[in-house]
Amino acid sequence: MRQRFAPSPTGFLHIGHAFSALTAWHAAQDAAKDAGGDFLLRIEDIDVPRCRAEYEVAIFDDLHWLGLTWPKPVMRQSDRMAAYQDAIHQLVALGLCYPCRCTRKDISNALSAPQEGVDQAFGPDGPIYPGTCAPRSMGDLGAGDAVRLSMTKAIDYLGGASKIAAMGYHETGPDLPQQITLDADSLIARCGDIVLARKDIGTSYHLSVVVDDAAQGITHVTRGCDMAPATSIHRVLQALLGLPTPIYHHHRLIRDEAGKRLAKRDDARSIQSYRNAGMTPDQVLGMIGLA
Numbered sequence: 001m002r003q004r005f006a007p008s009p010t011g012f013l014h015i016g017h018a019f020s021a022l023t024a025w026h027a028a029q030d031a032a033k034d035a036g037g038d039f040l041l042r043i044e045d046i047d048v049p050r051c052r053a054e055y056e057v058a059i060f061d062d063l064h065w066l067g068l069t070w071p072k073p074v075m076r077q078s079d080r081m082a083a084y085q086d087a088i089h090q091l092v093a094l095g096l097c098y099p100c101r102c103t104r105k106d107i108s109n110a111l112s113a114p115q116e117g118v119d120q121a122f123g124p125d126g127p128i129y130p131g132t133c134a135p136r137s138m139g140d141l142g143a144g145d146a147v148r149l150s151m152t153k154a155i156d157y158l159g160g161a162s163k164i165a166a167m168g169y170h171e172t173g174p175d176l177p178q179q180i181t182l183d184a185d186s187l188i189a190r191c192g193d194i195v196l197a198r199k200d201i202g203t204s205y206h207l208s209v210v211v212d213d214a215a216q217g218i219t220h221v222t223r224g225c226d227m228a229p230a231t232s233i234h235r236v237l238q239a240l241l242g243l244p245t246p247i248y249h250h251h252r253l254i255r256d257e258a259g260k261r262l263a264k265r266d267d268a269r270s271i272q273s274y275r276n277a278g279m280t281p282d283q284v285l286g287m288i289g290l291a
């Protein structure tokens with residue numbers, strides 16, 4: 001078993017991150033007793049302008065404070081742009097991509113144009129892309145363009161709806177079915193033509209995470225259930241790129257007293273703030289039900 005924790009250094013880790021990292025860590029530790037398990041840390045810093053060195057240092061400090069260790073050097077996504085470019089070229093070579101010049105505003109304007117009987121759908125990345133640039137071809141790629149995956153073409157390439165339905169992934173969450181199946185219609189309606197390469201950073205979360213989980217030989221992905229809707233996208237990308245599919249565990253989210261999920265800007269619940277207040281790691285573990 002090889003687990004990973006993959007934070008982005010865009011803020012201080014909060015106790016929800018602690019829960020995620022420790023869940024992955026404990027699974028790897030339990031496995032280590034029998035067959036051996038590893039726990040890796042990966043710094044997901046593709047969004048360079050939003051990432052800060054001080055947050056990265058705090059990630060290392062907080063995780064060490066919680067008692068976690070990992071092999072060094074850690075993988076840092078900002079060092080991996082060539083691997084992401086290779087993967088994008090593979091998908092382009094399959095004829096599944098198109099360049100997109102739409103801004104967020106273009107997308108929201110296109111979606112707010114009256115379309116009788118059509119509900120605006122939101123996917124893991126926000127509003128489902130209306131397909132404005134879909135007729136464009138990659139030969140026409142401009143400097144400021146993003147690259148999108150045509151989900152319809154991707155599904156056709158993978159053998160159509162019946163093949164997609166037979167393609168799923170294994171989920172180990174406590175209350176969830178064991179085998180999650182994919183559905184072509186909902187991939188199109190609920191995910192749509194996702195961005196593979198953002199115009200500003202040349203890659204995207206979905207592409208990078210799939211490429212890196214494979215490069216690091218991750219067998220088990222442990223992350224919050226807010227990420228579950230993105231996993232179908234990851235499964236499709238793994239199939240297109242010929243990469244293995246890990247087992248997924250989407251765990252419960254840690255919420256505040258009002259039931260709201262924690263966010264990075266929630267400094268009051270950062271691990272740092274509890275450390276600074278003199279709490280022990282065990283007390284923090286107790287707060288998230290892991291003591």
Ligand code: GLU
Binds near residue numbers: 007008209222223227
């Ligand atoms: N970098 C992502 C985050 O911090 C990780 C998501 C994942 O584990 O796949 O939310």
